[in-house]
Amino acid sequence: MRLPKLGVRTRILAVALVPSMALALSGIGATGTLVDRAHRARTWADEMRAGIAPTRELIEAVQAERQLTLWRLAGAEVDVRQLTTARQRLDTAVRLLAPAQSELSRIGPDAMGQATDALGETSKHLAVIRSGIDAGTVTVADAYTFYNRIPQGVMAGVAVVQRTAPDSATAVELAQAADVLRSLEAMSRANALAAALLDGNRLTPELGTEYLSLVGYYRTRVGDIVDAPDEQQAAVARTLVQSAAWQRLGSVEPVLAQRTLAPSEGPAKRSAPQPLPISVPEWQRSADEVTHGLAELWQAENAEAQHLAVAAAAETTRNSLWAGAGMVVVAVLAILVALELANRIIRRLRRLRDRTLALAADELPATMRRLAAGQDLGTEPAAPVLDFGRDEIGQVARAFGHAHASAVGAARAEARTREGVKSVFIAIAHRSQVVVHRQLEILDEAQARQENPALLDIYFRLDHLAIRERRNAENLIVLAGGRPGRQWRNPVALLELVRSAAGETVDYTRVRIGRLPAVFLVGAAVADAIHLLSELVDNAATFSPPQSWVEITGSAVGRGIVVEISDQGMGMPAEELERGNDLLSAAPDFAVTRLSEDSRMGLFVVSRLAARHDISVRLSDSDHGGVRAIVLFPARLIERGNSGDPTVAGPDSTLAADSRNRPRAR
Template sequence: MRLRNSSVRAKVTALLVSLVALWGFAAWVTLREGVNLVGATTVDSGAVQPSEVFLAELQRERRLTVEALGGSARLPDKTLRDQRVKTDAAQAVLAESATSASVRLAADGPLTRRIDEALETSKGLRAARKTIDSGRLDRAQAADAYNKIVDSLYRMFESVASLDDKEIARDARTMVSISQASEYLAREDALVAGALAKGGFTRAEHTQFVQLTGFYRISLEKAAAHLVPEDAVAYQTWAKSRAVQQLRTVEQRLAQQSDVGVMPAVTSAEWRAVTEPARASLEKLILDGGDRLVDRAIPGAVGVISRLVLAGGLGLVAVIASIVLSVTTTRQLLAQLKKLRDAAHELSDDRLPGVVERIGRGEEVNLAKEVPDLDFGEDEIGQVGTAFNTVQRTAISVAAEQAELRRSIRDILLSLARRTQGLVHRQLTVLDVMERRETDPEELKELFRLDHLAIRMRRNAENLIVLSGSSPARTWRRSVPMVDVVRGALAEVEDYTRVTLMPMGDVVLVGRAVGDVIHLLAELIENAVSFSPPYTNVQVSGQLVANGYVIEIEDRGLGMKPEDLDAANERIADPPEFRITGTARLGLYVVSQLARRHEIQVVLKPSPYGGTTVVVLLPQELVQLDPTPEPQDGDTRERLPRRPTAVATATRPATAENVRTLKPARPTPVPAPTPLSGPTRIPTPVRAPEPAPEPPTETPAGPEQQPVAEFTPSGLPLRVPQANLAPALRDDMPTQPDLEEDDDERSPEEIRAMMGSLQSGTRLGRTEAAKMLDEQSGGEA
């Protein structure tokens, strides 16, 4: 699966590596046999031949030692000392040759361990000699000390005989078996020499003699059956020699003499005379056989190496040719694919988005010019290029159609949103009339609910307008206090009763940004209320800062994950292209578009109370100091009408010495009240401040026809009966309560009479207004 997903270069490289590995394996299989044969030759000359010399000297020293122990002479005599010198010399040659670098390189792991084991065992020879010279060992124990060293040498020979060539390995094992039989003959020679020097066999020595005699004869016959013809002829010559026949005769005489303590029928001189020629000729047979074995291995190794050079050389040439062809072909292929890839990237990254954007702006697009054909030749890559030409033409055509379709859908959505917005405005006007003439509290409450739903419907319609890339038609020519802007946003939120409004300060928002800021805050507050538990409150606060005005919306919900916060902030700061298929988080998209329009910064961050805090930073160009601050609790002074303020046109960059401040609006000589000290709960929906209407064409009404708006201590507007009626329909009876009077000084009867008069006047005014509207409707019909 990984190779399937790899690049073309990686696949070709893997193919070449596989080819080289296959050639290397074949070459090694051919070379290994020759290397093994050459290595066997190196091991034979460096370890086997020196060990054979050491073995022969060790056998002679063992015979002299046992013979000396059987006699009465003091150890060591001159003959034994001379032999020990020869043995030590052979041991030194073996240690130097077997540990050479060539032998270590040619020997495998098991053979190296056997060589080290034999050398380590041979180091105990000096200690064994001292023990023998001190007289603490008898003949059998002394022979065993030498036998241990000899056995370690034969274990090394067995490891040498394990070659890959089965025929040569078999012949080598045969020669090792003959050599081991010769060792048993040497042990027999030492045993008999010691017994003759002592003057006779013990029962145990006689039994061991018989066993060794039979064992070396059987071993020789068994091994000789596997000799090659040339070696077999040499063995038969040895077996029929006069020395061997005499040896067998003497052995038979000693075997038949079973009496213990009786002088043997053979003297030491007779025994030496028959055994030494027989053993010498057998050792020569073994050495000659080993030499012939090595001679047979060398031509085979040379032949193997010759075949390797021939086959491996031709294979290497083929591999090199394959590599060159693959590399050149791959480069051409990759060049064509790179050209095709670059064309695809150019289409997807540059041409296609450019065509879609131009079509979105309503420009005409020439597909023949925008989609030039690419020439890749007539091979398979060229055929792919031709198919790609067709694909890119089709892609740009479809993209053009889709862009035109999206523009049409956007225009349809904008048209529907505008119609819906107009209908909602008319609905709000009708609801306002119905609210003014309704006197039943329950019915009035339901009308207020309908009024609130209509305001929210208007916000949804404006969402469609924003998503369509246009601007809602609600605009203000005059600045609006910030607290009224936030209250207008609360009026467009369903669960507005859960919102706590903190003091906002004496700041006004310029008229051109009022509608969009109300919409933006409504979306954010709606989101905070929706994603927090119903038993929690959402707090809205605001204050002036160095860079403008900050509004914070904090909920007490479950909050958002850090990665979700980062994604939301990224979506607000850099919104992606709006697609009709995407319906998730449309509110954030609307917020981002409204914020970008006025360079407003909106950031979401974790709240220390567990929820989420939204920080809205309005730039200095959108806010000004309010010359008519909010009336406080207990302050019955009328709120002054807002005056249009000019936005500062010349600003200086903020520095450590000079921080840009807000330009106040034209001041009015009214004493500033004390700022609000506590939060304000919104008990009833407050309709957002409507855009200032255009100046009327008819003569404006007199001062008596322009009643001044009153506000509650918390800043909510009071409805004034007959304020919007025609002059002829107004009741002369004053219905506006005197705010200067103290309600605590009135009697219950005065209050009841006042409220009854207010209710009667309101009912009469609304009835007359309804009649007037009906007449106007009938006249228009």
């Protein structure tokens, strides 16, 4: 069913009313969404607060049991009561963390549930690993790997919590806390592995490398925290780094690191290891002090993250209420103002319509006609003045004015671009010409000094390639509107000119020169005439069978001298032949797009060269089914020779032996 066409005023009112109602509904929905988000952020903060203490207790408990276990397996003296207490502490920590794990799994993503399940599964194997430790069937490496799984599970849960943070500031704070936790775990692992290095024992190469990596990691990370942007966090880390305990650890760790690098066989094994700079109890007290400091820093970072989450939740709630109220107010005002604005907009649209129609129908066509005629517009044209205010209607008016100026500017820019491209082509071609001219001089010198026929033939082929390259460079110059560098002061015989032109082609051996008038071409036109004829001969050879001849003949006519170039190819369709003749007679402007669409680029060059000297070039069907190019040199370019015979070069003369006798530029 077709709806009735509505006027602009009615549509404007509808445009104002529909969004207003949608805005009111969106405000209600957005308010509810933001309030729900604030509630979830507050719940997240509460669960985080509930999980910090049991998480810290679990980390410290597993670190204590891991250290005592590894020290015992390494042969150090460990109080069994301390180990029993550490195990009980870890079991208690696992039980206390279970409710927090369950709640986090409920409110978090699936990854949180996977992390808590993995942690719970590891905890179930505690009794088995402890039995193996007590029985002496568990190695240091196996115990170290098992006890590392529990902190790894905690860190996986921390990473998931970080991804579910309610805002970016909280996520950043949690990332900083995670760095502290990783540093704490690295230090604890290193301290646990150090037991095997106390009494002359050795770690496996893998664990030795692990020890060095852990020490380097936690010291580097704590050093980075000292330079952290968070000044409070940096101050705590700075105090820790400057403490005596940190310094004492720094004196012990290089000694232990050296022991990991000591050889396991040979005489070096029997030498006494370097003694520790402090006693083992003092070292352990220092490690406990640093561990406690890092744990306090981690807990402080988590507390700050919770504070930020609560603040974000409160701000979200406040913003949601203000946003909902603002949307309702805006919706009401939009409905009240819509009618007045509709009338004003209608009046302004009518004025804009009349002004733009006048501009499009009169002013813009007149300007474009001036540009098409090549008139200089002087300074850059300014956009027409269409003052309709600063709102959307005014912007439409200014956009139309800019479109007018852009159309004129684009036409001028296109002209400048064409001139720039021509200049680039000429510069490149001239550089190529310099190289080719130098190459030809060297080849001439080499030919003059060489008597070996085989080498002379090679020099000749190189000379021929250089001549063709020179013609390619001259093509660029001609297309760009320039003049090639070759020039002649004196007239040149038509026969020598034709031979030189044929010698510059690829298949010069297929060219057969018939009878030509004994005339001379004025020096100013020689270079362009050679270039013009070589392009036509090249086309004839390219578009005809390789075993066929290309014939060149000439005769004197009333308007000058005619040179005909005939091939024995398949010819050209009538429409293509007509387009070719139009191209040859019109001397088209240089256009890259047009060149790319036409496979016979030589015709463009021929057209330019012919127009420069009023030479007429036409294409027609030859008697052999191919194409005949008819070139008419006007009488003003011709000078008669002194020979009594009006023609030279009898029929069937080819260039296989004497094509090297080309006119030289002066």
